[in-house]
Amino acid sequence: MIELSDTFIFDTMLKSSSLLGLSAGMLGVVISYQRRSIEINALAAGSFVGILVFYLLAGVGIYLSSYFSGEIDKYVFSFTGSIFGALFMIILLNILYKTDRLHMHIIQSLMTAVMLGVGITLITYIRQTGGALDSGIEIYLFGETTSLNSEEFDFLRIIAVAAVVLLLLYFRRLKIVIFNKDIARTTHFHVSFYYTLINIMVICLVAFSIKIMGVFLTVAIFLIPAVTARLWSNRLFIIMILAGVFGAVSGTLGTIVSGTLGNMTLGIAITLILAVFFLASLIISPYKGLAGKLIKYMR
Amino acid sequence: MFSMEFEIVIVIILSAITCSIPGAFLVMRKNYYAADTANRSAMLGIAIALIFSSFLSSPLVIVLGSLTAILGMYLVKKIKGLTHFRAKGISIIVSSTLLCFGILIASNISLNNSAEFDLSIIYLGDTAFTSFNRLRIAGIDIGSYAFYSILIIMIINIIIVMVYYKEFKIDGVDKYYAASIEMKEETIDFILVIMTALSVSVSFQTAGIFMTSAFILGPAAAALFYTKRLSTLAIVSVFLSSIACLVGFSIAWPAEVSISGAIVSFIGILFILSVLFAPEEGIIKKYFDYLAEQKKLDEYIILDILNTQSIDTSSSALIERLAKSLNWKFLRVSYLVNKLKADKMLEEVNGYIYLTLEGKYEIDKFMKTQNCFH
Numbered sequence: 001m002i003e004l005s006d007t008f009i010f011d012t013m014l015k016s017s018s019l020l021g022l023s024a025g026m027l028g029v030v031i032s033y034q035r036r037s038i039e040i041n042a043l044a045a046g047s048f049v050g051i052l053v054f055y056l057l058a059g060v061g062i063y064l065s066s067y068f069s070g071e072i073d074k075y076v077f078s079f080t081g082s083i084f085g086a087l088f089m090i091i092l093l094n095i096l097y098k099t100d101r102l103h104m105h106i107i108q109s110l111m112t113a114v115m116l117g118v119g120i121t122l123i124t125y126i127r128q129t130g131g132a133l134d135s136g137i138e139i140y141l142f143g144e145t146t147s148l149n150s151e152e153f154d155f156l157r158i159i160a161v162a163a164v165v166l167l168l169l170y171f172r173r174l175k176i177v178i179f180n181k182d183i184a185r186t187t188h189f190h191v192s193f194y195y196t197l198i199n200i201m202v203i204c205l206v207a208f209s210i211k212i213m214g215v216f217l218t219v220a221i222f223l224i225p226a227v228t229a230r231l232w233s234n235r236l237f238i239i240m241i242l243a244g245v246f247g248a249v250s251g252t253l254g255t256i257v258s259g260t261l262g263n264m265t266l267g268i269a270i271t272l273i274l275a276v277f278f279l280a281s282l283i284i285s286p287y288k289g290l291a292g293k294l295i296k297y298m299r
Numbered sequence: 300m301f302s303m304e305f306e307i308v309i310v311i312i313l314s315a316i317t318c319s320i321p322g323a324f325l326v327m328r329k330n331y332y333a334a335d336t337a338n339r340s341a342m343l344g345i346a347i348a349l350i351f352s353s354f355l356s357s358p359l360v361i362v363l364g365s366l367t368a369i370l371g372m373y374l375v376k377k378i379k380g381l382t383h384f385r386a387k388g389i390s391i392i393v394s395s396t397l398l399c400f401g402i403l404i405a406s407n408i409s410l411n412n413s414a415e416f417d418l419s420i421i422y423l424g425d426t427a428f429t430s431f432n433r434l435r436i437a438g439i440d441i442g443s444y445a446f447y448s449i450l451i452i453m454i455i456n457i458i459i460v461m462v463y464y465k466e467f468k469i470d471g472v473d474k475y476y477a478a479s480i481e482m483k484e485e486t487i488d489f490i491l492v493i494m495t496a497l498s499v500s501v502s503f504q505t506a507g508i509f510m511t512s513a514f515i516l517g518p519a520a521a522a523l524f525y526t527k528r529l530s531t532l533a534i535v536s537v538f539l540s541s542i543a544c545l546v547g548f549s550i551a552w553p554a555e556v557s558i559s560g561a562i563v564s565f566i567g568i569l570f571i572l573s574v575l576f577a578p579e580e581g582i583i584k585k586y587f588d589y590l591a592e593q594k595k596l597d598e599y600i601i602l603d604i605l606n607t608q609s610i611d612t613s614s615s616a617l618i619e620r621l622a623k624s625l626n627w628k629f630l631r632v633s634y635l636v637n638k639l640k641a642d643k644m645l646e647e648v649n650g651y652i653y654l655t656l657e658g659k660y661e662i663d664k665f666m667k668t669q670n671c672f673h
Binding site: 032037092106109111118123124128223275278288 | 326331332339378387391395398399423510511524551554559560566571574
C-alpha cells in the first residue's frame with residue numbers, strides 16, 4: 001500500500017473518488033427527497049448507451065471536430081457520449097412520465113433494463129466488427145480503479161466542487177422546492193430553474209460516476225449515503241453534510257481497499273463500505289437505530 | 300431432433316412467457332420494486348450454486364437463486380419495519396449489496412476453475428449456449444436441459460395463477476376491501492415474490508440477469524395501455540412477449556448480435572410506442588382530447604355571455620368587444636363565433652346576433668352539470 005500511494009494513478013483515483021463521493025452524497029439527499037432515486041439507474045444505463053454510440057461513430061469515422069482528433073479523442077468522445085446519453089434519457093423519461101396509467105418507478109426500472117439491453121446488443125456488435133475500439137468497454141459495467149486520466153480528473157474536480165458550492169449556495173430555496181412545490185410556485189421564484197440546475201448536476205455526476213462505479217452500482221453512491229445520514233438526524237442541512245462526509249470517507253476507503261486487494265473493482269469496494277456504514281448506523285444510531293429503540297424502551 | 304434455431308426460439312419464448320405471468324400481477328399491484336430486487340439479489344445464490352455445479356440450469360442454481368431473492372425481499376421488509384423509510388430506497392441498498400457479494404464470489408471463486416464460461420454469461424445471457432446441455436434418458440437425446448427446467452417453472456407459475464387468481468384480482472384492484480374481508484396481504488405478497496424469484500433464477504441463462512426485469516415488467520406495462528381486465532392483461536402480455544421474442548430473434552440471429560439484447564430493445568420500442576400512440580390511453584390521444592375540451596369550454600363561455608349579459612350584439616361590434624373584454628385574440632373569437640353559427644347555436648337576424656333555441660338548450664344543459672354554479 002505504501003508503494004501504491006506514491007503513484008500518480010493511485011493519487012488521482014483517491015482524490016477523484018473522494019470528491020465524487022462528497023458531491024454525489026450531497027446531491028443524493030436532494031434526489032431522494034424528490035423520489036427520483038431510481039432514476040439514477042436509468043440515467044446510468046442511458047449514458048452507457050451514449051458512450052457505445054459515440055464509440056461506433058468514431059469507428060465509422062465521424063469526429064466532433066478537427067481540434068479533438070488524436071490522443072485526446074477517445075476520452076472526449078466517451079465523456080460527451082455519456083453526457084448526451086444521460087440527457088436523452090432524462091428527456092425520454094420526462095415524456096413517458098406524462099402518462100397516468102403507470103407508476104413512475106415502473107417506467108424507470110423498465111427503461112433501465114431496456115437501455116442495458118440496447119447497450120449489450122451494441123457491445124456484441126462492436127466485438128464482432130473488431131477493431132481497436134472494442135477494448136475498454138467492459139470497464140463501464142463494474143468500474144475500474146484506473147479508469148480516469150488527468151484531463152478527466154480536471155473535469156471532475158471542477159464539476160464536483162461546483163456542485164457542492166451550488167448546493168450550499170441555493171440551500172434554502174432548494175429546501176422549499178424539494179418539500180413543497182406549491183409554496184415555491186406561489187412565492188414567485190423560478191421553480192423550473194432549480195429543477196434544471198438539479199438535472200444538470202445529476203447528468204454531469206452520473207457521467208463521471210459511471211466510469212468509477214460502473215453502470216449497475218452508480219445508484220449506490222447517490223442513495224446509500226443519503227439513507228444512512230437520515231438514520232442520524234431529521235434536519236436537512238445536517239443530513240446533507242453527513243451524507244457528503246459518508247460519501248467522501250467511503251470513496252477514500254474504497255480506493256485504498258480496492259488498490260490493496262487487487263481483485264476487487266472500485267465500485268464494488270465503495271458499495272460494500274457504504275453498506276457497512278449503513279448496517280453500523282442501523283445498529284448504533286441513537287435517533288432511529290436499534291440502540292435508540294433500546295434506550296427508549298429502557299426508559 | 301429439431302433444428303438448433305427452432306429449439307432456441309422455443310426456449311426464449313418459454314422463458315419470456317414464464318417471466319411475463321408474474322409481471323402482469325406485479326404491475327397491477329404496484330409492487331414495483333420486486334422485480335429489480337429479485338434479479339439483483341438472485342445473483343448471490345447463483346454465484347454460490349455455481350461453485351458446486353457447472354450447469355447453468357441445474358436445480359441447485361434455481362433453488363439457491365430464488366432463496367436469495369426471497370431473502371432480499373425479506374430483508375427489505377424487516378428494515379422497512381424498523382426504520383419506516385420507503386421500500387424503494389432500502390431495496391436498492393439491500394439488492395446492490397447482495398449483487399456485490401455475488402459478483403465477488405462469482406469472479407473470484409466459482410468461475411475460476413471452469414473453462415466453460417465466464418462472468419459475462421450471467422449478466423449478458425447466452426441463448427445459443429443453452430442448447431449444448433442435452434438431457435438424455437437411456438442414451439436417447441430428448442431435448443435441451445434448459446427447455447425442461449423452464450417448462451417446469453412455467454407450469455408451476457400457471458398453476459399458482461389458476462389457484463390464487465381471485466385473491467390476486469381483489470388485492471390488486473382494492474386493497475381496503477381485501478383487508479376488510481380478512482385477506483392476508485402478506486401471503487399474496489409472498490406468493491408473488493416466489494413466482495418472481497423462480498422466473499428470474501430460471502430465465503437468467505437466456506436473458507441475462509439484469510434484463511429479466513424488462514422481460515417481467517415490459518410486456519405487462521405495454522399491455523396495460525390496451526385493456527382494463529386483469530385476465531386479458533395477462534393474455535395480452537404473454538402474446539406481446541412472444542411477438543417480441545420472434546422479432547428480436549429474427550433480427551439478432553443473422554446479424555450475430557446478442558439475442559436477448561435485441562429482444563429487450565424490441566420490448567422497449569414496443570413499450571414507448573404504446574405509451575405514445577395507444578388508441579385510448581396514449582399520451583398523444585389524451586393531449587388532443589385535452590385540446591378539444593379547451594375549445595369546447597371556449598364555445599360555452601361565448602354562449603354563456605350571450606345568454607346572460609344584456610349587451611349590444613350587433614355583429615360588427617360584438618367580436619371586437621368580446622375580444623377586448625376576455626383579453627383573447629380577435630381571430631380566435633371570430634373563428635369561434637363562425638363555428639357556432641355553422642353549428643346552428645347562433646343566428647344572425649338583421650345584423651344582430653342571437654342565441655337559437657338549440658344553443659339555449661345546450662348552454663342550460665352544460666350549466667346544470669356544473670355544480671359550482673348552483
